[in-house]
Amino acid sequence: MTGKHSEWIIDTGASSHMTTNLSLLCGLRDVVGCLVRLPDGKQLMANKEGTVTLDGGLKVETVLYVPTLSCNMLSISQLTLKQIVLSISLTTYVLCSIALRRC
Numbered sequence: 001m002t003g004k005h006s007e008w009i010i011d012t013g014a015s016s017h018m019t020t021n022l023s024l025l026c027g028l029r030d031v032v033g034c035l036v037r038l039p040d041g042k043q044l045m046a047n048k049e050g051t052v053t054l055d056g057g058l059k060v061e062t063v064l065y066v067p068t069l070s071c072n073m074l075s076i077s078q079l080t081l082k083q084i085v086l087s088i089s090l091t092t093y094v095l096c097s098i099a100l101r102r103c
């Protein structure tokens with residue numbers, strides 16, 4: 001999946017949306033003491049958060065900036081909390097905002 005020319009991994013285990021690309025974020029805010037735990041037990045520090053606009057115009061809020069992360073991740077649980085659903089088939093996927101009635 002892409003957002004402003006960057007690839008994203010859709011992660012069922014992630015508790016937060018995270019990016020390693022500061023230029024993707026708008027409405028940037030500082031965060032203090034925000035540790036992110038990876039599946040291997042390693043902890044990384046997030047120091048900012050903001051909103052990312054994905055291809056198609058869908059806005060994803062509260063995306064953590066983790067400069068030492070190796071990839072961008074979207075959290076399925078956080079998308080669901082914001083009433084954004086993911087539909088997957090063999091050849092494609094669609095993210096839709098229930099609240100905005102928009103895909």
